């Protein structure tokens with residue numbers, strides 16, 4: 001359907017196929033990281049910072065994700081990160097199953113067909129339900145392997161936005177669970193692709209890296 005990720009991304013940025021497009025300030029967001037990575041992380045949908053920069057998991061949740069990945073020696077430039085939903089739902093609410101299915105059928109499925117990862121990490125309930133089944137529950141099913149409709153093994157863990165809402169013992173417990181889930185995903189990737197390097201010496205600053213896109217998006221909005 002699309003020749004490559006550039007072709008997909010340029011079409012994605014023009015998408016107005018559902019009402020969520022009208023809620024976002026700057027239109028659809030895309031992916032970040034390496035499409036050549038054996039590991040794909042699928043989040044939920046963009047927040048305010050992601051809407052500004054046009055890329056997923058780059059704001060406070062993304063920065064916590066960076067730290068959690070670093071704890072297992074992964075940097076974001078060596079994984080592919082994307083979202084189920086590409087436009088920011090109004091008031092940053094959780095997308096409905098119908099919204100998630102519609103957007104992901106149009107875009108995520110095409111992305112993953114091009115990227116063809118070996119392992120997927122589903123972050124949070126919306127990603128788990130889309131990739132596994134609508135009855136799956138993040139609290140019950142995180143940390144368990146399942147097979148996606150793409151025939152790619154996946155494991156779910158908590159979304160970093162959920163961790164940001166926790167405190168005390170609950171937070172400590174959830175952080176350890178995320179750590180073990182990331183370790184399991186990395187171990188499976190290393191088993192399948194032993195030579196792949198998952199970590200850069202210098203941790204990329206995604207806000208700096210995508211500043212150019214933020215500037216483009218604000219300029220486009222001013223000129224619209």
Ligand code: SF4
Pocket residue numbers: 012015016017018019020021028085086087102103104106107
């Ligand atoms: S949410 Fe998805 S399907 Fe809807 S307008 Fe945005 S990119 Fe298109």
